[in-house]
Amino acid sequence: MEVLNRHDTSLTEEGRFRLLVDAITDYAIYMLSPEGIITSWNTGAQRFKGYKPSEILGEHFSRFYLEEDRAAGIPERALATAAETGRFEGEGWRQRKDGSRFWAHVIIDPIRRPSGELIGFAKITRDLTERRAAENAIRESEEQFRRLIQGVSDYAIYMLDPKGNVSSWNFGAERIKGYRPEEIIGRHFSTFYTPEDREAGVPETALTVARAEGRFEREGWRVRKDGTRFWASVVIDVIRDDDGDVLGFAKITRDITEKMETQRALEQAREELFQSQKMEAIGQLTGGIAHDFNNLLMAVLGSLEILKKRMPQDLSLTSLVDNAMQGAQRGAALTQRMLAFSRRQELHVEPIDVSGLVRGMMDMLSRSLGPLTVIDTFFPVRLPTILTDPNQLEMAILNLVVNARDAMPSGGRIVLRASEESAPPAKSPLSPGRYVRIAVTDEGEGMDAKTLEQAVSPFFTTKGVGKGTGLGLSMVQGLTTQSGGRLFLKSKPGEGTTAELWFPVVVAERATETAADLPQREQIAPDGLRVLAVDDDGLVLMNTTLMLEDLGHTVFEAMAGSEALDILHRQPVDLVICDHAMPRMTGAQLAQAIRDEWPEMPILLATGYAELPEGAGMINLPRLGKPFSQAQLADAISRVVS
Template sequence: MKLNSAHKANNLSFLENSGQMGMLIREMDWDNSSLGPIENWPVSLRTTLAIILHSSYPMFLFWGDELICFYNDAYRPSLGKEGKHPAIGKRGKEVWPEIWDFIGPLIKEVVTTAKPVSYSDQLVPFYRNGRMEDIYWTFCYSAAFDDNGNVNGVVVTCTETTETVITKRELQESERRLRTMIAQAPVSIAIFQGKDHVTELANSLALQMWGRREDEVLGQPILEAMPELKSQGIKELLDDVYNTGKTFSTSEFPVQIMRKGNLNMAYLNFSFEPLLDLSGNIEGIMALGIEVTDQVISRKGIEESEKKFRLLADSLPQFVWTANPEGNLNYFNQSVFEFSGLSQDQLINKGWLQMVHPGDRKNNFRAWEDSIATGKDFLLEHRFRRHDGEYRWQLSRAKPQYNDEGIIQMWVGSSTDIQEQKVFLDELEKQVQERTAELLELYESLKKSEQRYHLMVEEVQDYAILYLNPEGIVVNWNTGAEKIKGYRADEIIGKNFSNFYTEDDRKSGLPKRLLGLAAKKGKALQEGWRVRKDGTLFWASVVITAVHNEINEVIGYSKVTHDLTVKKESDDALKEKQAELELKNIELQKMNKELQSFAYISSHDLQEPLRKIQTFASRIIEKDHDTLSENGKYLFKRMQLSAERMQSLIDDLLAYSRTHNLEGDFERINLNLIIEQVKQDLSEELLQKNAIIQADNTCMVNIIPFQFKQLFYNLISNSLKFAKPDEPVHITIKNEYVPGNLLEGEYFQENTKYCHITFSDNGIGFEQKYSEKIFELFQRLYGKTEYPGTGIGLAIIKRIVENHHGVITAQGELGKGATFHIYLPVAD
């Protein structure tokens, strides 16, 4: 027994310290297997297993005719968490059925030939971790010999390379995408390697910009492929980037490039960026660029055209200005500065509205915004402040300028002084309908005068602009000149401008003297008769301005002609009517006062008969109710409702008339006190509507308490009136102090603090397009039967806010309530 035990122990010594797989082999029952008891295994098998089990490299053994499977601890992870393990002691074909078509022939070849078979990064998918996986292997199948020296198995030495293969493929795909991206990039890209800047890569845009083929530059130092660059500083730039590692970039760099045998000037935006190897050392340079030659040439042409435009504009007595597509003014001609006394910085920084009369600013701003939004021509009469403080009426117009795609690029506008022509025409138009037959006759006369005035203004707007060479020959001719003088451009260009002067002026040498005066003093002004193509005469104002080059030599003249014939005739007619108009104006002012008194007294006197109608109707209903027919009761009810609506209308008219003037003294008061009084007055209505009013700590403001009580009364009443029938009324009143410089709009003063009151409700709301209409007298968005009222309440609110020098705006959304914003100036 001792000898057998010792022998058995000696036979199993190859499994000592052989890891988990050695322990698994030791514990398995081999008696009923084809190999028999483990202690009877041939020496060659035990030796081979000893080598495999004690190796730290993944190894697998197929042994015997049944190709029994063995493997070591290093191979165990390759079988996965779920799958083929434990496979020791099983037949190879049973363990690897899914890949036996691949490995079976390999094993047979090794057993037959005793020659090893190896593969690198070979895809051998098999089942593990609960599924089939694509797995890449580097492996070697070699022969395993039995005790007699015959091949009796195959030893597999392997390592899994899946991650390496995937990583390598990703790198190859990344490089492919990079090269594709470079080739398709919208800018030129090139890579130069080494200190000699050898061209390694250049995309199609780079080759196009260089004027070279790919075979002319690739593998060549760029300065040898393009020798014209050597003397233009490119070598120094490349050397500096390569030696210092600092990126260089520039815009509109001028460089001469040899293209199709000729040196062409090009302008380039480009950058040189260093390329680093894995050690952080510079190995090359990447060049990125784009040619902007066309843009630079176009911009220079535009700058030259703009210079001529400004010169011509500065010679005009009219105001000329331009704006960007958003409506921001960015240029004014010299006449604007001379008239206003303001500098360009003052006009740009503080805005052009500072020139406009405060009473005209709202309409001015609204009309300008409408033109910007719609692209329609801007046309407006308004008053501008002159440098001496006098306001003078101007007629301003602007037209949008479109590009080829129909997009607005800029606005060009002009303003013309029409002070003498204005003279009370607007006031006469408003009052003439209320006058007697005598005034109607005067109205017709004034209407004809107004028509003549507008025709005159249109003529004043048309001006002829010519450009003359130093000898007075016409070089350029605009459409205004064609309209005024009757010549087409092809009929006059190339001829002397003296053709437009009368025979007497030409004989006296007037045209030549005007050119001499312009050359000497820079500008020549003259008025007189001129001759059209058809021989007729017209009275014209002429401004001739000398055009100088950079060394102050006269290279030509700009000539601007205004046809003043109609204006001269209109001026004469207006002078004759001036005295009559002044008398009529006094009479109209007296009539206006009488009309105001009549409206106020009538509103009061109408209430007495209205009260009697209401009283008598109520008595008849009470005393004769039983004797009246149903139709009679219905008619009396209609009469009472009509009387009530008329009473509301008279009350609102009286309230509105009282807001024309400031009633009562201003008091510094907390608005919460006013709001609480209104809540008490409307307590029953609030309770009926289940209304909730939330008001935070309000501002301290200087107001007329009576008027602001009426303001909040009307606002809260409106919210109750236009409430949703199935939802409690919720009103929120918030406020905050806001500096004027943070508020947008010409109504706000930068150095003034404002109390911003926000009044919101959850009623039926309104469409935003009616946000201004609702403040007008008698304006209603809903029917009288559905929502009663006179359409005066919000007009009263607006008048009260304006009495306090404030601003009110409205926001609404149908079905989602309304919000009113009130801004009141607050004195420190």
């Protein structure tokens, strides 16, 4: 304090500005005449560009630009932009006295008299290729330096005394932080810090580091006069006299909130893109696996079904076949979950009254819980109609209830409720509108943030080895997404978990139209048909033939599209059942060729895919999903043959 007092008599306001600029080492700060002639030069400028004041004063500032930039008139355009708009900012290559180049960030602000007359420009350049601590020296008059600092609007540049009290204040500081000079000069700079940072001693730490190391640089939240916060880039340089005693500190603050938010948005977009690509890749993989798996299950289930019908009625043998069929059916259910996750399952949508659907499955839910768990339901008498697959919705609700039961190994209470909502949760991808929300809440131990984030990831499970596939929530998510809705999970450790299914409300006209479009089933299946079965998989073809013959039909077999067309030219046929995924000629292509010659021929497309690939054509053909039972085959035939 004594050192500062020793200089108080000689430090006018202009002197403090001069000391301030003289202490800045990371910025080239100098003035230009209206024509662009250099009229002042600081140490930072000399360090960046290599010119001494005697070599550069009176020269035009365009000599720092590359030859091609000068030829393009870039220096003149920069001054014109600053004079017309009040500011120029840009980045580009600049060259030093020795001809070497550096990448510079440049700001040019016009300096005007109170009358509005342009008297020059304040120019600040920062070398972004290398940041080094150095001292800036200002060689011009104190009035020029004062105008220079006051002309800077994008940086808060001010001085602190050794105790941290504000002793000068520029226009940029007023613009960024909201205080007029008379409101802030004399107050401690910790005023700009958040309460938590002040409590942690961050302001004092900054000055301590600056004293010890000569410089302090950090980013963090700061507070404006109106209480709003902004993300700031802060540099504090210590100011010393010739004896090394501390006179104060030079402080530069820049509001980089927009830059930070842009960076955060970019990182979020990258993460979302990565997740989208990952899920798409897994979806394609599971869809392909499901197709091959369905063909295998088709062979197993078909053979077992025919075997059971033809074998002697031996209870011991029948039970073994039943067990094998149940195992294969569980495999088919797993395949459906994989398809649901990859959003490639075929949904048989229809208008649904959620209240009625849940009431109809209460007995099944109660049997699934066991004696230690109770379930309470809170459903309105009527809810608006939604459009989805009722069987898949029942499976989704059952899955969520079983998950809730498993989260409470010692028992507890599960709440199942539904309600109409007029707006989706904040920051959700759902559009505004009317929704039906189905929520399942448990009293379990809950999930931490990391587990919650992974909960819907495929094959992730917390149930231990052999107790879960990790596809349950993925299946639920796939169903809601295909239905135009969304799955939301809410959970905290010790507070249980709530799973919410959001489905858009369907207006009555659309529901009626959609219901009318659903295929209507014939009650009586025709028999004695001549059926052409086409499949490139011999096992599947054999089982399909056995099922058809067992139903009383005459079957012609083909393992390729060309072979099927040859048969059609030789034999009268009442129905064609063909696989889609065949080499050389797909089922859809075969169907098109058949329709070209026999327009009225009934065709049933059997496929292990839940959806046909892009460009497959004939996507409106009646389809039979693999694996199918004999009853499902008979039912499909009754729907396509009148």
